[in-house]
Every structure is written in structure tokens, then in C-alpha cells.
Amino acid sequence: MLKALFHVDEVNKWRLALTNIRNLLADTEVRGVEVELVANGPAVVSYVRDAALGNELRALANEGVRFVACRNALRGNHIAEETLPDFVQVVPAGVSELIRRQSEGFAYVKP
Amino acid sequence: MLKALFHVDEVNKWRLALTNIRNLLADTEVRGVEVELVANGPAVVSYVRDAALGNELRALANEGVRFVACRNALRGNHIAEETLPDFVQVVPAGVSELIRRQSEGFAYVKP
Amino acid sequence: MLKALFHVDEVNKWRLALTNIRNLLADTEVRGVEVELVANGPAVVSYVRDAALGNELRALANEGVRFVACRNALRGNHIAEETLPDFVQVVPAGVSELIRRQSEGFAYVKP
Numbered sequence: 001m002l003k004a005l006f007h008v009d010e011v012n013k014w015r016l017a018l019t020n021i022r023n024l025l026a027d028t029e030v031r032g033v034e035v036e037l038v039a040n041g042p043a044v045v046s047y048v049r050d051a052a053l054g055n056e057l058r059a060l061a062n063e064g065v066r067f068v069a070c071r072n073a074l075r076g077n078h079i080a081e082e083t084l085p086d087f088v089q090v091v092p093a094g095v096s097e098l099i100r101r102q103s104e105g106f107a108y109v110k111p
Numbered sequence: 112m113l114k115a116l117f118h119v120d121e122v123n124k125w126r127l128a129l130t131n132i133r134n135l136l137a138d139t140e141v142r143g144v145e146v147e148l149v150a151n152g153p154a155v156v157s158y159v160r161d162a163a164l165g166n167e168l169r170a171l172a173n174e175g176v177r178f179v180a181c182r183n184a185l186r187g188n189h190i191a192e193e194t195l196p197d198f199v200q201v202v203p204a205g206v207s208e209l210i211r212r213q214s215e216g217f218a219y220v221k222p
Numbered sequence: 223m224l225k226a227l228f229h230v231d232e233v234n235k236w237r238l239a240l241t242n243i244r245n246l247l248a249d250t251e252v253r254g255v256e257v258e259l260v261a262n263g264p265a266v267v268s269y270v271r272d273a274a275l276g277n278e279l280r281a282l283a284n285e286g287v288r289f290v291a292c293r294n295a296l297r298g299n300h301i302a303e304e305t306l307p308d309f310v311q312v313v314p315a316g317v318s319e320l321i322r323r324q325s326e327g328f329a330y331v332k333p
Contacts, residue, residue, distance in 0.1 A: 007331070007332070009238060009333060040242070041238055041241070041333070070245070072241075072245045092249055092250075092251055093245040093246060093248070093249040093251075093252075094245075095226075095242040095243075095245050095246045095249075095331060096224075096245075096246055096249045096251065096252050098329065098331050099224050099225075099226045099246070099255070099329040099331065100224065102329035102330070103224060103225075103327075103329060108329070108330055108331075110332045
């Protein structure tokens with residue numbers, strides 16, 4: 001079972017990140033992969049302000065992709081946690097999540 | 112033996128990536144290193160449209176650097192595989208290659 | 223003990239990198255973390271030309287964060303090593319440091 005960790009911290013990198021995740025899930029040579037995406041920095045605003053993206057994220061969440069938001073970044077961008085889509089998990093610090101997951105064997109990809 | 116995996120997904124990052132690889136190969140404190148570069152996203156166009164870069168890539172390929180292109184990205188950018196330089200290997204999905212190689216012990220570097 | 227390796231190669235990514243490091247050090251759920259930041263490419267100029275940043279780096283260095291500069295990048299940017307702040311360590315090639323540290327269990331983060 002492969003484990004993939006995507007890091008998005010710029011608004012304009014979401015598109016490339018989602019293409020990466022879709023290609024990964026569609027790759028018939030990959031048998032079983034656990035996927036998590038951690039958004040921190042300015043990128044977290046897209047969770048609440050980009051409805052089209054939100055629909056795509058929900059579809060991927062329904063396929064098992066975990067979407068994570070950094071609490072520090074939410075606060076810094078004045079986003080109330082209760083306004084996030086229900087499939088987004090909040091962690092105290094996105095950067096800690098990125099490091100912890102790698103220590104658990106996740107491979108890091110920064111689109 | 113160190114293992115290094117470079118990820119390039121933007122056209123304007125090739126220069127920095129090649130400088131990194133050259134510095135790595137020239138580092139006399141490094142005794143033996145396996146080097147692979149995976150290009151996906153818009154960066155794959157440089158494999159066919161930048162002749163000067165192509166010459167530099169070929170020189171590095173001759174030194175043992177593996178250059179990989181993502182098939183999804185080639186299709187998305189309307190690049191026929193047979194127009195790629197002969198030293199470029201095509202994989203079904205660049206993102207899967209990035210994850211698989213890390214699970215094999217390659218260290219990831221995103222210039 | 224977690225180990226975190228930050229990579230900065232663009233001048234305009236320092237801000238995000240320092241926010242990441244501060245959030246990591248402030249995360250009360252993280253018990254013990256070793257932090258190193260490797261600057262290569264154009265980013266090394268900030269070590270000598272951005273006094274405000276320098277003060278922030280020194281404060282973090284006093285908290286145990288290791289700051290590293292790539293000798294190739296220093297030469298490429300005409301920066302004499304003796305003009306660096308005393309808390310900055312110089313390595314022959316930043317890219318080799320990034321790879322070696324990952325082989326030692328450091329998790330890579332590219333802000």
C-alpha cells in the first residue's frame with residue numbers, strides 16, 4: 001500500500017495538485033494508495049471561497065482522499081472552522097502534519 | 112549509495128533543477144548517487160521544445176541521470192511520445208513514479 | 223523525536239518558511255523536533271541582504287534551528303562566506319545536504 005502526501009500552500013497550485021491526485025487514483029498500475037492533502041498558508045482560503053473546486057474536492061473525498069487544513073492558516077486568513085466543508089479535517093499545525101505523516105511512511109509531493 | 116529524485120512541473124524550474132543535479136554530481140563528498148528526474152505537468156513540453164536544454168539533459172543522461180516523463184502530461188500537452196529524445200523514459204503517471212521511488216528510498220527534491 | 227528539513231531556494235519563500243518553522247515550534251502536540259533549513263539558489267542572498275529577516279533567523283537559531291547555506295549558491299551570487307551571520311553553516315552543496323538529511327530520517331518540506 002503506497003501512501004501519498006500532497007502539500008498545497010499557494011492558491012494557484014490547487015489545480016495541479018488535483019490533477020496529480022486524479023492521475024494517481026486512475027493509475028491502474030497502482031494497487032492501493034492512501035492519499036492525504038495538507039493545505040496551509042494562503043491556500044486554505046480555497047476551501048471556502050472556490051465553489052467549483054469544492055465540488056471537485058468533495059468528489060475526491062468520496063473516493064477516500066483526506067483533506068486537511070492548518071488551524072494557524074485558517075486563523076491568519078480569518079476563516080471560521082465551521083464554514084469549512086464537512087470533509088475537511090483541521091489540524092493544529094499543517095507543518096507538523098506534513099512531518100508526522102512522512103515519519104509514518106508517506107511520500108511527499110509538492111505540486 | 113544516496114538516491115535523489117527531482118520533481119519538475121513548471122517550465123521555469125528546469126534551470127534550477129539542472130544546476131542542482133550538476134552540483135550534486137560535482138560534490139566530491141558524495142560517493143555514489145543515483146539520480147532520477149520526473150517531469151510532469153506543463154514542464155514536459157521542455158523535453159521537445161527547448162533544444163539547448165535538450166543538449167544539457169543528454170549530457171547528464173550520459174552521466175547516468177534518468178529522465179522520466181509523465182504520459183498524462185504528454186497527452187495533455189499534445190506531445191507524441193516518439194518525438195521525445197531517446198533518453199527520456201515514459202511512465203503512465205509521473206505522480207505514481209514520485210511516490211513509488213520515495214518508497215524505495217529516494218530523497219525528494221523540488222527545485 | 224521528529225526531524226524537519228526545510229528547503230528554500232527563492233527569495234520570496236522565506237516568509238512562508240519562517241511561519242512554518244514558528245508554527246512547528248509552537249505546536250504543543252509536537253514533543254521534540256530537530257529543525258534544519260537549507261537555502262540554495264537565489265535564496266541565499268537573503269542571509270546577507272535582509273537585516274529584518276536576519277534578526278528573525280537569529281532568534282530561531284537561538285531556539286535551536288540550524289540554518290545552512292549552499293557554497294555553490296554563495297559563489298554564484300558573489301557572497302563572501304565571512305559576511306554571513308555567524309549562525310549560518312556552509313555546506314559544499316545544498317542539494318547534497320537535502321538528500322543526505324532525508325536519508326537520515328528528516329522529513330522534507332518545501333514552502
